[in-house]
Amino acid sequence: MEQNTNQPKARGIALLPILVFLVLYLGAGIWYEYIAPIEGKMGFYVMSVVVAFGVALIVAFLQNRKKQFIGNIQLCAKSIGDVNITIMLFIFLMAGAFSGIAKAAGGVESTAHLLLNLVPAAFAVPGLFIIACLISMSMGTSVGTITVLVPIAASVAESAGFSLPLIVGTVVGGAMFGDNLSFISDTTIAATRTQGTRMQDKFFANLKVALPAALVTLAVLVVGAVNSNVADLGSFDYSLLLAMPYFIVLVLAITGMNVFTVLGTGIFLFLVLGIATGATNFSEAFSAMGVGTNGMFETMIVTILAASISAIMRDGGGFEAILSFIRKNFKGIRGGRLGIGLLTVLMDIATANNTVAIVVAGPIAKTISEEYGIDPKDSASILDTFSCITQGIIPYGAQLLIASALAGITSLSIIPYLFYPFFLAASVSLWILLSARKA
Secondary structure: OOOOOOOOOOOHHHHHHHHHHHHHHHHHHHHHHHHOOOOOOOHHHOOOHHHHHHHHHHHHHHHOOOOOHHHHHHHHHHHHOOHHHHHHHHHHHHHHHHHHHHHHHOHHHHHHHHHHHOOOHHHHHHHHHHHHHHHHHHHOOHHHHHHHHHHHHHHHHHHHOOOHHHHHHHHHHHHHHHHHHOOOOHHHHHHHHHHOOOHHHHHHHHHHHHHHHHHHHHHHHHHHHHOOOOOOOOOOOOOHHHHHHHHHHHHHHHOOOOHHHHHHHHHHHHHHHHHHOOOOOHHHHHHHHHHHHHOOHHHHHHHHHHHHHHHHHHHHOHHHHHHHHHHHHOOHHHHHHHHHHHHHHHHHHHHOOHHHHHHHHHHHHHHHHHHHOOOHHHHHHHHHHHHHHHHHHOOOOHHHHHHHHHHOOOHHHHHHHOHHHHHHHHHHHHHHHHOOOOO
16 A cells, blocks of 8 residues: 655644534433433434534634634635535435435325335335335435334234344344435435445445345345244335336436436426326426425534534544554455444444534545545445444434334344344445455
8 A cells, every 4th residue: 555645744633623512412412311301302413513513613613723714714615616516416416306306296105106006915024124125225224114014013013913123123124225225315325426326336346245235134024934933014005106206217317317417307307297196286396395494404414514624634644543543454445345344333333423424434445445545436345334233233313213112112122123224234344355456
C-alpha cells in the first residue's frame, strides 16, 4: 500500500467532533430509552440527530484553529459541493416524492395484498419472509415494510398459534434484505454516492452475500413450516395496476437505467394510474409528494452536516489517525474490508440509524478503499451490508422498536429469531475471509 504524502499529519484529537456527536446522541438515547423514558416516544429519537451534528460542527470549527473561520467555511462548501453529495441530495428528494405518491395512490397496500394472496397456507411464515423482501426492495424502506406487514403477521401468529417473536423476526429480516438491496433505499443512495459507484454494480456485489443468507433463512423457515400448523393468510383486495409501478421500477433499476429516470418513471406511473383508478387526484398526489420530500429533509441536513464535519476532521488529520490505526492492525485487502465493516458497525450502534451511519462512515471508507485497493462497488456493499446487519439487530433501532410496538412484545424477544441478519453477518464475514490478498 502506498501512503499519500499530501495527507495531513495524523491527529487523533481531530476526531473530537464525532466523539461529541456520539456522546450527545448515544447518551441521550440511552437516557430516554432506559433511564427516564418518555411515554409515546422512542428514546433514541428524542435527541434530534441534526442538533447533535450541529453541536459537533461547532466543536469542529473551534478545534481547527489552523484555519480561520472563513477557511473552515470554504472546507465545508467544497465538501458539500462535491458532485456525489449533490447527486445524493437530489436523489433523496426524488425518492421522497416517489414514496409519497406511491403511498397516496395505494401502491404499497396493493403490492402487499397481491403478494399475500399468492402465499400457500402451508407456507405462511416463509411466504411472509419473501413478501417482506420484495416489498422492502420495491419501497426502499424497511420501516415502511414492517409497518405494513407486522400487524398482518401478528394476526396470523394468533390465529395459527405461531410464535409471535418468530413471525415478527421473519418480517424484520425480510425488510432488512430489501432495504440492503433496494435501488431507492436511503442506505443504497448514501453508500453508492459516498463511494462513487453505480447502483447496479453495488446491487450485484451485494447480491453475492445477501442472496446466500436469504436462501439459508428461507430453507430454515420452510423446514419449520413443514413441521408446524397451517395458517391461511386470508384474502386481500388489491389493484394490479397500482402494484405494477413498483415492479417496473425494480426491473428498470436492475437494467442499469439512470436512477433519476427510474424514479421519474415511477412517479409518473403512480400519478397517472392513481388518478385513472380514482385512488387519488391531482391535489392529493402533489400534496403527498410534498410530504414525501419533507420526510427526507432530516436525512439531507444530516448529509450536509456530516460532509462538513468530515471535511474539517480530514483537514485536521482525523482521517489520517483512523487510517494509521487501520494500517497498523488490518493488513491486506481483507483487513481493509474488515476495517470498513467494523467502522460501519460502530457508527450504527452509536447512531441507531443505518443511513446516518453510512453518511458518517462513507468518506473514511472511501479513503480506506482507495488505499487498500478495494473496488468502490465492494466498499459500498460492505457499508450497506454491515449497517443493515447492525440496524436489524440492535434492540433500540427504529425497526425493532416499531415492530415490537405493533406486535405488543419486547424488542429483545425478537432478537433470537432474526435469522436473516445473523446469516447475513456470517455470509459477509465468509466473503471477506475468502477474499484474495492484495499488497
